[in-house]
Amino acid sequence: MGHPDEPLILLSRITFDYGSGPVLEGVGIGVAAGEIYGLLGADGAGKSTLLRIAVGQLQPQAGEARVLGRPVTAPGLAPGLAYMPQGFGLYPDLSVEENLAFFADLHGLAADVAATRIRDLLQRTGMQRFGRRRAGRLSGGMMQKLALACALVSEPRAMFLDEPTTGVDPVSRRAFWQLLNGVRAEGVAILYATANLDEAERCDRVGLLEGGRIRRQGTPDQLARVEGRRLFTVTGPGVRQALAALRRLPGVEWVFPRGRAAVLWLRDGSGTEAVRHRLQRIAPALRLRETVPGLQETVLWELAQRSRDGS
Amino acid sequence: MAGARQGLRRLRALLRKEFLLLLRDPRMRFFVVVPPLIQLVIFGYAATFDVRFAEVGVVDAADTAASRALLAAVAATGHYRLQRYAAPDDAEAAMAAGRVRAVLRLQPDFAVRPVIQLLVDGSDSNSAQVILGQLKQALKRASAPVPGPVTLVERNWFNPNLDDRWYFIPGIMANVVLIATLILTAMSVVRERELGTLERLLVTPLGRFEFVVGKLLPVAAIGLFDVLLITIIAIGWFQVPFRGSLAMLLFASSLYLLSSLGIGLLISSYAGTQQQAMLLAFFVIMPLVILSGFAFPIANMPRPVQWLTWLDPLRYYLVVVRDLFLKGSDPSAHGFELLMMLLLGAASMLLSVRRVR
Numbered sequence: 179m180g181h182p183d184e185p186l187i188l189l190s191r192i193t194f195d196y197g198s199g200p201v202l203e204g205v206g207i208g209v210a211a212g213e214i215y216g217l218l219g220a221d222g223a224g225k226s227t228l229l230r231i232a233v234g235q236l237q238p239q240a241g242e243a244r245v246l247g248r249p250v251t252a253p254g255l256a257p258g259l260a261y262m263p264q265g266f267g268l269y270p271d272l273s274v275e276e277n278l279a280f281f282a283d284l285h286g287l288a289a290d291v292a293a294t295r296i297r298d299l300l301q302r303t304g305m306q307r308f309g310r311r312r313a314g315r316l317s318g319g320m321m322q323k324l325a326l327a328c329a330l331v332s333e334p335r336a337m338f339l340d341e342p343t344t345g346v347d348p349v350s351r352r353a354f355w356q357l358l359n360g361v362r363a364e365g366v367a368i369l370y371a372t373a374n375l376d377e378a379e380r381c382d383r384v385g386l387l388e389g390g391r392i393r394r395q396g397t398p399d400q401l402a403r404v405e406g407r408r409l410f411t412v413t414g415p416g417v418r419q420a421l422a423a424l425r426r427l428p429g430v431e432w433v434f435p436r437g438r439a440a441v442l443w444l445r446d447g448s449g450t451e452a453v454r455h456r457l458q459r460i461a462p463a464l465r466l467r468e469t470v471p472g473l474q475e476t477v478l479w480e481l482a483q484r485s486r487d488g489s
Numbered sequence: 490m491a492g493a494r495q496g497l498r499r500l501r502a503l504l505r506k507e508f509l510l511l512l513r514d515p516r517m518r519f520f521v522v523v524p525p526l527i528q529l530v531i532f533g534y535a536a537t538f539d540v541r542f543a544e545v546g547v548v549d550a551a552d553t554a555a556s557r558a559l560l561a562a563v564a565a566t567g568h569y570r571l572q573r574y575a576a577p578d579d580a581e582a583a584m585a586a587g588r589v590r591a592v593l594r595l596q597p598d599f600a601v602r603p604v605i606q607l608l609v610d611g612s613d614s615n616s617a618q619v620i621l622g623q624l625k626q627a628l629k630r631a632s633a634p635v636p637g638p639v640t641l642v643e644r645n646w647f648n649p650n651l652d653d654r655w656y657f658i659p660g661i662m663a664n665v666v667l668i669a670t671l672i673l674t675a676m677s678v679v680r681e682r683e684l685g686t687l688e689r690l691l692v693t694p695l696g697r698f699e700f701v702v703g704k705l706l707p708v709a710a711i712g713l714f715d716v717l718l719i720t721i722i723a724i725g726w727f728q729v730p731f732r733g734s735l736a737m738l739l740f741a742s743s744l745y746l747l748s749s750l751g752i753g754l755l756i757s758s759y760a761g762t763q764q765q766a767m768l769l770a771f772f773v774i775m776p777l778v779i780l781s782g783f784a785f786p787i788a789n790m791p792r793p794v795q796w797l798t799w800l801d802p803l804r805y806y807l808v809v810v811r812d813l814f815l816k817g818s819d820p821s822a823h824g825f826e827l828l829m830m831l832l833l834g835a836a837s838m839l840l841s842v843r844r845v846r
Contacts, residue, residue, distance in 0.1 A: 267689040276509065279502075284502055
């Protein structure tokens with residue numbers, strides 16, 4: 179067993195290579211009980227590979243994966259662990275209840291315990307009326323809830339979710355997150371892979387996985403702050419036509435359109451008044467106001483910076 | 490003890506799930522019953538070397554009572570439709586055009602020199618040989634008995650009328666069972682991979698052995714069901730005799746299924762999608778069928794190819810099944826075939842279980 183203070187999920191210096199160049203290089207992540215850690219990265223960043231290493235489906239060339247205080251050496255050997263792969267991982271020809279009962283049986287739950295657990299999960303997910311419906315006939319949002327319920331049937335202490343809300347509408351996504359927050363409140367450690375910035379903002383901590391490395395990690399607020407930069411929003415008629423002119427303003431680092439506005443990153447000490455003055459000359463109706471940066475603005479800016487620098 | 494009990498529970502859960510999926514998926518239900526029946530009926534009628542209703546050209550230059558009687562006797566066999574031609578050139582042109590498959594020429598002096606020229610269309614060599622043999626037999630029977638001290642009495646054991654169907658239908662059963670079970674196994678595992686359920690299963694306490702057994706047992710049951718179904722139809726519809734023991738048939742089929750399931754599992758470990766699994770399955774099935782001796786005698790194959798046939802489980806199963814149907818041989822007569830099926834089955838199973846991760 180590990181140290182009492184050891185996070186329930188601990189990935190240390192993980193390096194992995196499929197044979198065509200490194201996918202992961204020295205990745206380290208710790209997820210404590212009752213915490214959702216968002217593993218944020220673009221498609222192909224190595225998120226699924228890292229999750230597969232964490233559940234023992236792949237062996238890293240270097241580093242160690244430990245879950246619930248034990249090294250993960252092979253699949254099927256870590257009780258208290260649940261994994262929800264991409265694409266839900268359900269049997270479409272089995273009913274909702276049969277899917278749940280199957281996973282309950284595999285985890286060795288006694289029949290009465292399984293029945294109670296299944297009833298409880300159906301209630302929590304709002305699927306009581308759909309127990310006999312085949313999984314293949316559920317909506318995307320319902321399938322996603324069922325997939326989560328199948329992962330929860332064994333009452334895991336550590337969960338690994340691989341982009342579980344892909345292809346699901348926003349309402350279902352919100353309902354899914356409500357469920358997930360309930361699971362977090364029960365003290366489950368959750369490693370949540372996503373390419374979606376909205377979802378990353380809902381996590382307790384986020385690690386930005388890029389080029390096989392965790393570039394930055396911290397709370398969404400910490401990640402949103404950029405040392406020496408401030409975020410402004412420009413609104414008013416003609417803002418989209420003014421984008422090129424905005425890019426030439428002094429101290430402006432990056433400009434990107436958002437709806438009927440433009441968002442721009444300004445270097446500290448650039449003189450907001452000077453910018454505002456220049457803005458009036460571009461188009462008198464344009465307004466400039468400082469905005470609290472969110473993860474979206476920061477991550478998009480950082481990725482653009484790195485892409486420009488070629489790093 | 491508790492571990493074994495838990496293992497059995499997991500296995501039972503997996504078996505229940507497999508049967509539910511097999512029975513609920515309409516494509517699977519169809520695949521288990523309909524293609525074997527269609528194949529049996531089509532092959533049962535089509536897979537025959539007998540030549541029936543062949544068009545035969547006749548140039549009867551003699552046109553005597555004896556020659557007419559002889560040709561009438563040939564026509565009476567029911568296997569040939571005789572087309573009369575006045576000149577040999579017309580008959581030859583008809584054969585070149587494919588309107589007749591053979592030509593019988595009787596010379597004007599047939600009454601004094603009973604020589605018949607038999608021309609056969611060799612472009613279809615197989616049929617040509619069969620027509621040649623059958624016509625010779627028919628002509629022999631139709632001719633007046635040869636006077637002499639020796640009379641040859643021919644009799645064919647086990648298949649008195651040399652009915653091709655009696656030979657082919659047990660072989661078709663072996664092929665159908667191979668195709669159905671090999672493809673079902675491969676598809677069933679690959680489908681888990683496509684659905685993403687395999688990844689989920691790997692993070693449960695389900696062991697590799699339990700997974701493999703849980704996957705294979707339902708397919709084995711389907712294989713044995715197909716054996717019984719085809720046996721019933723072979724006996725009831727095609728009138729093929731079954732002279733052996735049913736228990737022996739099921740035992741030999743079980744050994745045979747070890748190989749087909751093992752190969753199916755092996756294919757599933759290489760295939761990423763169901764399409765790939767299907768393609769790989771056909772790549773494997775074709776050589777297995779050709780090398781089995783089902784259609785082409787192994788003795789006619791070049792020596793290195795004959796050695797390859799030793800690795801073909803279908804080769805051994807064919808021998809056992811044909812003997813069980815037609816000869817009703819003693820089980821001890823097939824010790825070698827059963828042993829080879831066991832060895833090949835065990836080898837393919839070991840190889841595939843090692844590959845399944």
